[in-house]
Amino acid sequence: MPELPEVETIRWELGKKILNKRIFRVEIFPDSRGIRFLGSYSPADFQQKLTGRTIKDVRRRGKYLLFSFDSESILAIHLGMTGKLLYRPADTPADKFVRMKFVLSNGYEIRFADPRKFGKMFIISPTDDKLMESLGPEPLSPSFTVDYLQKVLSRHRKKIKEVLLDQKIIAGIGNIYSDEILFRAKIHPERSACSLLQEEIFLLFSAMQEILRAAIVARGTTAGDRQYLNTTGKPGKFQYRLQVYQRRGQECLRCGRVIVSKKFGGRSGYFCPQCQV
DNA sequence: ATTGGGACCTGCTCGC
DNA sequence: TGCGAGCAGGTCCCAA
Numbered sequence: 001m002p003e004l005p006e007v008e009t010i011r012w013e014l015g016k017k018i019l020n021k022r023i024f025r026v027e028i029f030p031d032s033r034g035i036r037f038l039g040s041y042s043p044a045d046f047q048q049k050l051t052g053r054t055i056k057d058v059r060r061r062g063k064y065l066l067f068s069f070d071s072e073s074i075l076a077i078h079l080g081m082t083g084k085l086l087y088r089p090a091d092t093p094a095d096k097f098v099r100m101k102f103v104l105s106n107g108y109e110i111r112f113a114d115p116r117k118f119g120k121m122f123i124i125s126p127t128d129d130k131l132m133e134s135l136g137p138e139p140l141s142p143s144f145t146v147d148y149l150q151k152v153l154s155r156h157r158k159k160i161k162e163v164l165l166d167q168k169i170i171a172g173i174g175n176i177y178s179d180e181i182l183f184r185a186k187i188h189p190e191r192s193a194c195s196l197l198q199e200e201i202f203l204l205f206s207a208m209q210e211i212l213r214a215a216i217v218a219r220g221t222t223a224g225d226r227q228y229l230n231t232t233g234k235p236g237k238f239q240y241r242l243q244v245y246q247r248r249g250q251e252c253l254r255c256g257r258v259i260v261s262k263k264f265g266g267r268s269g270y271f272c273p274q275c276q277v
Numbered sequence: 278a279t280t281g282g283g284a285c286c287t288g289c290t291c292g293c
Numbered sequence: 294t295g296c297g298a299g300c301a302g303g304t305c306c307c308a309a
Contacts, residue, residue: 001303063303081302082288097288116286118303158280175302239300265281267302 001081003063004139004172005215006228010085011060013231014110017087021086022054022105023069028101029099049073050102062135063173070228071125076131080118085161086111087231095233135171139208144170153193153201160196160204161189161264173208176221176245180272181207183244188276189262189269214241244270 002010015073026047053069060066065085067075077085086095090109097115104110112119124131136152137144152170156163163169164178173181182189184207187200196204220236222228223246228233243253248261248270257274 001301003303078303081286114286115288116301118286120304156279162280165303244302266283268300 001174001176002062002079002083002220003174003177003237004060005177005213005218006220006230007063007065007079007172008216009219009230009236010079011058011065014085014087015058015107017231018058020054020056020105021108023050023052023102024105025103026050027103029101046121046123050075055224060208062138062167063174064132064135066132072125074126074129076120076122076124077112078120080114080116080120082116082227083112083114083119084229084233085231086113086229086233089109090206118199119154122244130229135167136169137171139170139172140212146202149205150198151199153196156193158193159189160187160191160193161269162195165267172212175267175269176223176242177211177215179245180211180243183271183276184211186276188273189264214238237267244272246270 021117028043028047047175048073050069050073053071053073053231054171055067057068058065063078065077065079067077067166069075077083077148079085080161087108087110088095090103090107095111095113097113097189098111099117099119100112100121102110106207112121134164137148153160153163161178161182162174164181173237181204185200185203187196187204215238216237218236218241219230220228221237221242223239223242245257247259250259251257252259252275253274255275257272259270261268261270
C-alpha cells in the first residue's frame with residue numbers, strides 16, 4: 001500500500017504539475033461505490049464543491065494527500081491499499097479501475113484508480129479537522145526527536161510493530177516500512193514498545209529516518225500485489241533495496257539465518273529470528 | 278483504557 | 294484446464 005514515501009512521491013509529482021490548474025469537471029463512475037465519501041457529503045455535493053475550483057496547494061499528512069483550493073474546502077485522499085492517482089492527458093486511453101476523475105483546465109486529468117476500493121476521499125474544512133488532528137506526528141519533521149519517540153514508546157505496552165503501524169502514534173508508516181525499520185534497528189517485532197532500551201530507541205529512530213528518506217529518494221516501493229505506481233504509472237525503485245519484507249525462506253542478508261514471517265493482527269510481518277532480538 | 282479481531286474489497290496465486 | 298479457497302492489508306468498528 002502507499003505509505004509515507006509513496007504518498008510523498010505522488011505529492012511531489014502532482015505539486016509540480018497541477019498548481020493553479022482549475023478543475024473543469026469531476027466525474028464519478030457508477031462503480032465508485034467503494035470510494036467512501038466521509039462527512040456529510042454526497043457524491044453530488046462533492047462534485048459541486050470541487051468543480052470550477054483552482055488547485056492552490058498539494059500537501060501530505062501521514063498517508064493522506066491534501067488538496068487546497070481557492071475556497072475553504074480541502075480535499076483529502078487516502079489511497080488505501082491499491083489506490084493510484086494517474087496524471088494523464090485527457091485523450092489517453094482509459095486506465096483500468098478508474099473510480100473517479102478530475103478533468104483539469106490544462107487538458108490533463110487526474111484519474112483515481114483503485115481496484116480494491118479501499119481508497120477514501122472526503123472534504124474537510126481547515127478549521128474543523130478532527131481526522132488530521134487525530135494523526136500522530138510526522139516521523140520526518142524536525143519536531144520528531146529521539147526524546148519524543150522514547151516518551152511515546154514508554155506509554156505503550158503493545159508490540160513495537162503494532163505501535164509503528166498505529167497512525168495515531170506516528171503517521172505514515174505501513175507494513176513494508178515497519179518491517180524494514182525493525183530489521184535495520186535489529187529489534188524483534190513482538191518486543192513490547194515500553195521494553196526498548198535507550199540504545200535501541202536510538203537505533204529505531206535512526207532506522208526510521210534513514211529508511212523513510214531513502215525510500216522517498218527511490219520514489220517508493222512497488223512490491224507484493226500492491227502494485228504501487230506513481231502519477232505517470234511507473235513503479236518505484238525501493239523494492240530492490242528491501243532487506244526483509246517478503247523475503248520469507250531466504251537468508252538474512254546480515255546473519256544468514258532464514259527469514260520468517262508471522263501474522264500480527266491480520267497482517268504479515270517479516271523478520272530475522274536471529275539478529276532481531 | 279487498551280488491545281485484538283473481523284469487515285470491508287477484489288485481483289491474483291495456488292492446490293486439487 | 295477449471296475452479297474454489299485463501300491471501301493481500303489500512304482503517305474503522307465493536308467486543309473483551
